[in-house]
Amino acid sequence: MGIKSMGIRLVNVREAACGRCGYKWLPRKPGRPRKCANCHDPAWDKKRIYRPKGSGKKRTEKKGKP
Numbered sequence: 153m154g155i156k157s158m159g160i161r162l163v164n165v166r167e168a169a170c171g172r173c174g175y176k177w178l179p180r181k182p183g184r185p186r187k188c189a190n191c192h193d194p195a196w197d198k199k200r201i202y203r204p205k206g207s208g209k210k211r212t213e214k215k216g217k218p
């Protein structure tokens with residue numbers, strides 16, 4: 153374990169994490185990135201949008217099927 157390596161990471165770099173796809177990256181430019189580096193979603197820093205799929209035709213529940 154080396155303590156010498158400590159201090160190098162004292163950079164003002166804040167990891168950005170996309171709330172949509174879960175991608176994490178280090179933006180080069182300071183400030184908030186315009187979009188996600190992975191899915192290019194401009195609303196990457198917002199929380200995920202959960203779409204209600206309960207009333208859909210698809211059923212994810214499987215009951216009593218061997």
Ligand SMILES: [Zn+2]
Pocket residue numbers: 170171172173174175188189190191192193196
């Ligand atoms: Zn993303």
